Amino acid sequence: MVICLEGDGILGVKIGDIVAVEYIGTLDNGGVFDSSESQGGPLEFKVGGGQVLQGFEDAILGMEIGDKRAIVLEPSQGYGEYSKNLVETIPRSSIPNNEKLTKDTMLLVSLPDGSKMPATIIAINEESVTLDMNHPLAGEALHFEIKVVGIS
Template identity: 45%
Template sequence: MKVEKGNKIKVEYEGKFDDGTVFDASSIHGNPLEFVAGKGHVVPGFDNAVVGMVLNEEKEITITPEDGYGPINAELSKEVPRDQLPKDEEPKVGMMLGVGLPNGQQVPAMITNVTEDKVTIDLNHPLAGKTLHFKIKVVDISEATEEDLKEEEEEGCCGSGHCGSHSEEGKEKEGCCGGGHCSSSDGDENDEDDEKSDVEETPESKPE
């Protein structure tokens, strides 16, 4: 049986950067990544790669930023007043924050600069601008039920929630891996909302 668009599949994977550093793997989570192929719930490069694979087939793929989490968008670097940040901990470069948008969605952001009265946060996806290398293996193929499709639509992300993503990016359920593999977010639609967003500290997460 070959993977077709609309199939529910399970994929074991290991994701690396160009330098060989492993940024995520299904073994870390203890279960394979599960999603419906061809429905945009994983980044395009990953989604396209699994279509046509057969059960237990393994292969290596390379995903460019264009087919992954997109290029780095300089407009997603924002300055916010320090008094908008949590008061219980001193902001530091590299600290991860959760930015709550007016629509209730929360997206991850990293502090990149700190001054006396302002903090610069980067709302780009942690994997934006990076070329990703994956070893993947399809370990289960089945027909997706209406319940499966509805569940993924509600989650807006792959059901297993791998990688600290974000996903679609903007779509977070702990941020699927891209390996997170949520689709990459455009970012532009959030520009105005980000100025009015609530910022709160979040535990440091795995890259989505």
């Protein structure tokens, strides 16, 4: 998983620490899907708190302030593989305010157990709507360049 490491990382980040990291996330094609700069500054989270992808969290363990690391998370370590089973066509009439639906609109879908899941409209016609409930980054390898800028 680790491609490149600068810094010794002997003591550094451990479970329970609050860390601040600068990062940029790209896909295999080089396209940026997220960055700390686009989010307004460093990402802060508690290590071991489950607030970020496990592979991202694992990668910063042992890093010290100023250390940089480049990692690649395969789909199984990120948002999972793309599943055609999570694509479903439903009657358009079953969606409230269906007159405002357009392709690429994201909806919050209620599941039979009462939980809710985001879904993207990938096709629409007068009778039906096709929803994709995969995460938008499902099936993608995620490349991150990470720099630790704070540990407390």
